Amino acid sequence: MFRIAFFASLIFLAIAAASAQTLPRLTITALSITSDRVAAPEGVAFHLRIHVHAKQKNADLSSLVLPDVVNLTILGDEKRTAPASDGTDYIEILTVAGVSPGEATVSPAYIDASDPTRADKPFRFSSNRLRLRITAAPGTDLHPLENAVWKTGRIALTVVAGLIVLGIVAFALVRAGAVMARRKTYVTLPQARPVTQPAAAPVDRMAAVRHAALQLAASRARAEAAALRGALFALSGARRDETLAALLERIPADKRALRGALRAAERATFVNEAHLQGAIDELLDAVRAVVSA
Amino acid sequence: MSARPGTLRAAVEQTIVGQRSVVEGLLVALIANGHVLLEGPPGVAKTLAARSLAQAIGGTFRRIQFTPDLLPSDIVGTRVFDQRTGSFATVPGPIFANIVLADEINRSPAKVQSALLEGMQERQATIGPETLPFPDPFVVLATMNPLDDDGTYALPLAQRDRFALNLYVDYPSREEEVAILERFGAGEVRPVRDAVSLDDIRDWKREAERVHLEPRLRSYIVDMIRATREPDGTRGRYVERGASPRAALLLAGLAKARAVYEERTYVVPDDIRSLAVPALRHRVGFTYRVASEKIDVEELLESFITQVPTP
Numbered sequence: 347m348f349r350i351a352f353f354a355s356l357i358f359l360a361i362a363a364a365s366a367q368t369l370p371r372l373t374i375t376a377l378s379i380t381s382d383r384v385a386a387p388e389g390v391a392f393h394l395r396i397h398v399h400a401k402q403k404n405a406d407l408s409s410l411v412l413p414d415v416v417n418l419t420i421l422g423d424e425k426r427t428a429p430a431s432d433g434t435d436y437i438e439i440l441t442v443a444g445v446s447p448g449e450a451t452v453s454p455a456y457i458d459a460s461d462p463t464r465a466d467k468p469f470r471f472s473s474n475r476l477r478l479r480i481t482a483a484p485g486t487d488l489h490p491l492e493n494a495v496w497k498t499g500r501i502a503l504t505v506v507a508g509l510i511v512l513g514i515v516a517f518a519l520v521r522a523g524a525v526m527a528r529r530k531t532y533v534t535l536p537q538a539r540p541v542t543q544p545a546a547a548p549v550d551r552m553a554a555v556r557h558a559a560l561q562l563a564a565s566r567a568r569a570e571a572a573a574l575r576g577a578l579f580a581l582s583g584a585r586r587d588e589t590l591a592a593l594l595e596r597i598p599a600d601k602r603a604l605r606g607a608l609r610a611a612e613r614a615t616f617v618n619e620a621h622l623q624g625a626i627d628e629l630l631d632a633v634r635a636v637v638s639a
Numbered sequence: 640m641s642a643r644p645g646t647l648r649a650a651v652e653q654t655i656v657g658q659r660s661v662v663e664g665l666l667v668a669l670i671a672n673g674h675v676l677l678e679g680p681p682g683v684a685k686t687l688a689a690r691s692l693a694q695a696i697g698g699t700f701r702r703i704q705f706t707p708d709l710l711p712s713d714i715v716g717t718r719v720f721d722q723r724t725g726s727f728a729t730v731p732g733p734i735f736a737n738i739v740l741a742d743e744i745n746r747s748p749a750k751v752q753s754a755l756l757e758g759m760q761e762r763q764a765t766i767g768p769e770t771l772p773f774p775d776p777f778v779v780l781a782t783m784n785p786l787d788d789d790g791t792y793a794l795p796l797a798q799r800d801r802f803a804l805n806l807y808v809d810y811p812s813r814e815e816e817v818a819i820l821e822r823f824g825a826g827e828v829r830p831v832r833d834a835v836s837l838d839d840i841r842d843w844k845r846e847a848e849r850v851h852l853e854p855r856l857r858s859y860i861v862d863m864i865r866a867t868r869e870p871d872g873t874r875g876r877y878v879e880r881g882a883s884p885r886a887a888l889l890l891a892g893l894a895k896a897r898a899v900y901e902e903r904t905y906v907v908p909d910d911i912r913s914l915a916v917p918a919l920r921h922r923v924g925f926t927y928r929v930a931s932e933k934i935d936v937e938e939l940l941e942s943f944i945t946q947v948p949t950p
Contacts, residue, residue, distance in 0.1 A: 408945070424871055425946070572855070572950075587945035591909045617905045618851035 368583030368596065370409055372459035373401035374471040375433070379413060379455055385479035388444040391421055396455050396473065398436040401463070403429065407436040408585050410457045413473070417450040417480060418442040444480030452476035551581040552637070559633045566626050568615065574629065575611035578636075582608065603639040607632035641842050642835040644670070644900045650695040650834030655688050656822060657815035663900065664806045664917055665692055665780070670843045671896035673803025673889065674759050674779040676744075676921055681784060683808045689740040689780045690830060696840055697833040698737030699774065703755075705747040707790070711754035718767040729766050734758050737774050737837065741781040745791040755779065756798050776840045796880065796924050803889050804914070805921035807937075843899050850895035851905040855950040860887050860894070860911055866943045867923050874942065877934055880924030890918045908949050915944050 376399035383392040398407050407427065422441035427434060444450055454472040461469050558574035582604060584593050590612050597605055610632040614625040644666055651662050661677075665688060668675045677685045686702065693700030703714060716732035733739065734755065741755055758764050759779050763772045781802065783794075799805070811819065822828055868881025894910040901910070919940055929936060 426871065426873065428873075586948045589909045589912045589949050590907065591913070612907050613905075616851070616853050616856065616907050621904070 369458055369460045369468050370406055371402070371462050371466065372405055372407070372457070372471075373433075373461050373463050374457060374459065375399050375401055377455065377457065377471050377473040379452060379473045379476055381452070381476055381478055383478070385481055386444055387481050387483045388447055389483050391441050391443045394440040394442055394452060394476070396438040396440070398438075398457065399430070399433060400436070401433040403434060405434040405436075406585075407434065407457065408587060409459075410436070410438070410455060412438070412440070413455045413475075414453040415440075415442060415450070416452075417445050417448060418452070418478075419445055444478075447480050447482045450478045450480050452478070551577070555581055555633060556637060559630060559637075562626060563630055566623065568622060571611065571614035571622075571626055571629060574633065575608075575615045578604075578608055578611050578633070581636075603632070603635040607636045641839045643902065644843060645902070647695055647835045647839075648900075650831035651688070651691045654691045654828055654830045655684055656819045657811045658684065658688070658808060660913075661688060661806050661808050663897075664804050664914075665689075667893055667896045667900050667914065668803050669696075669776060669778055669840060670847050670899050671803060671889075671893045672776065672778075672844055673893065673896075674781070674801065676799065676802040676805040677780055677782045677808055678805065679782075679784070679808030680810065683810060685780075685782045685808050686740060686742065687830075688808075689738055692780075693736075693738035694830040694832050695834040696737065696776075697836055698776070699735075700738045700740070701733035701736040702740040702742060703733050704742045705744050705751065707746060707748065709747045709751045711751055714751065714754050715758065715764045716766045716771075727767065729769050729771070731766070731771060732764075734764060735771065735773060737776055737778070739777075739779045741779055743784060743791075744781040745783050745794060748792050749795075752792065752794065752798060755781075756801050759801050776837065776844070796922070799921040800883065800885060802921060803893060804917040806917050807920075843896075846904075847892070847896045847899045849904070850898045852891060852895060853906070853950075856894075856906055856908065856911065857891065859908065859947065859950045860890050862947045863911070863915060863944055864890070864919075866947055867919060867940075870943065874939065877926055877929050877939055878923060879926045882919050882922040886919060886922045890914060893918055912944065912949070916940050919944075 376397060378397050380395045380397075381392065382395070386392045394413075396410070396412070398410060400407060412423075420440055420442055423438065424441075425436070425438040427436050429435075452475060454475050456470050456472040458468065458470050460466045554577045555574065558570065558577040562570040562574050564570075579588075579593065582593055582597055590608060593608065594605060597608075599605075607629070610625070610629040614622065614629040617625045648662060648666060651666070655662055665675060669692070677688075679685060689702075690700055703709075712732065714732050714734050716730050716735070718727040719730050720726075721728045744752060744755070758773065762777055763770055765771075779802075810816075864882045864884070864887045867878065870878045870881070890911065893914045894906045897910040897914060898904070898906045916937055920936060923940065925934075925936065925939075928934070929939070
């Protein structure tokens with residue numbers, strides 16, 4: 347029993363060390379998610395803004411894992427990396443819409459990285475989580491009379507809002523001279539402190555590989571082969587845009603089992619139908635070698 | 640048993656030191672039935688690569704030096720009166736060859752460029768009343784020198800679109816340069832002749848047509864092409880016109896050809912990624928900012944490509 351535990355811990359340490367080597371070296375000083383709405387009617391698009399700030403110049407933040415969203419559908423994704431005087435800012439804006447009335451949640455976005463300011467220890471930098479309210483779409487569940495009242499109310503509100511805006515503009519114009527005379531000041535928005543915790547254990551990724559292999563063995567379909575390939579890529583620390591050739595350049599030559607499994611997974615995912623079953627057999631054998639290694 | 644692409648690669652590499660990506664690009668274009676635009680400074684073996692390729696496949700090779708006074712008939716051919724027969728005889732021009740090297744294509748005016756580019760598209764030429772097909776395989780390797788553009792006629796985007804690949808031939812590394820001196824210092828190295836046959840090339844082209852391309856890879860190609868047409872904030876400043884759907888079709892064909900080159904019967908994402916930059920470099924219209932801000936086009940294209948997740 348003691349011997350099994352000893353070997354298991356050795357394997358765990360070896361995998362943890364290998365995984366840490368493949369993590370990007372980043373010092374994340376801000377990681378936050380904000381929404382431009384606290385409540386939104388169902389089906390109406392609004393935006394979630396993910397902001398990451400890394401201390402390193404030209405930092406590669408492509409390994410950022412986006413949050414899981416519940417009761418929201420993602421309509422679009424726009425990302426931007428901007429060099430800053432004190433590092434790199436990365437902003438990703440997700441356009442989302444509520445699916446049904448009720449609560450919508452956004453889990454934390456995170457990035458696994460080894461922090462050079464903390465002896466290159468692997469860390470998981472996580473953002474805050476969000477909880478939003480999705481209301482019924484105006485006019486969808488209302489009686490025609492209620493609908494008319496709703497519309498009239500909305501028009502009245504728009505008029506009032508317009509008058510308020512006009513008032514503010516007039517006030518601003520009167521004060522313009524004084525404002526122009528003042529020296530311009532730039533306000534730096536406070537950056538959300540990221541929550542740091544140890545990176546997810548690589549054992550989880552190995553478990554995902556095992557799970558995907560079991561699924562493939564049961565279904566023997568291409569979709570499951572592709573899922574297993576994804577799990578193997580994740581186990582190897584692949585970036586979103588990385589291909590097999592680029593990944594193999596980073597994996598040491600002595601990791602033969604993993605390299606073989608990645609090649610077999612590539613074949614099983616993209617080979618033609620006539621050779622698919624043979625390729626799946628090869629892949630399952632290769633994954634067995636990875637798991638047993 | 641027909642020869643394989645690896646035999647041809649080894650034959651070409653007998654005379655070309657280094658430049659692996661250029662040799663690969665040339666061979667892939669040959670299998671994909673596409674033409675290649677070679678850009679690079681003088682003296683980096685562009686002509687030698689074309690000549691070596693022609694000799695290694697046992698095909699015919701013609702070199703056309705483009706000059707401002709060149710005429711379309713100098714390329715396509717003409718009809719000459721034969722006094723013995725009392726009739727006109729057709730004399731095909733240098734374009735009727737398996738490998739045609741169009742040297743410094745931007746030194747000739749548009750009408751001469753058009754004569755060549757039409758032939759590249761149609762794979763045949765009409766001389767007087769006769770329409771003659773070009774030999775199969777037929778590949779045009781056109782060169783341009785990016786350093787010296789005085790008195791040149793730039794190829795418009797629509798003309799550049801006819802080339803499957805735009806390969807940049809850069810200076811060799813120090814080690815490669817030493818190897819060049821070792822190999823060529825003792826005298827002329829003759830290119831390997833007839834390493835493969837023209838029938839082998841035709842067989843590879845047929846194989847490429849049968850190569851499997853998974854639907855998710857088709858989507859990958861389309862997403863990549865669309866990324867050049869819908870650039871986001873910063874990159875939008877540098878792109879005037881994105882790549883056309885023809886680029887997607889050609890990239891798919893090139894990826895299949897690379898699969899044959901790599902001895903596979905199916906395309907993998909690496910085939911697409913490795914060819915994306917040379918297949919798109921000449922198809923994307925860039926704004927003046929790229930030149931004025933000295934933006935590296937290759938890096939810019941890479942940023943479009945890497946924003947599409949690998950399937």
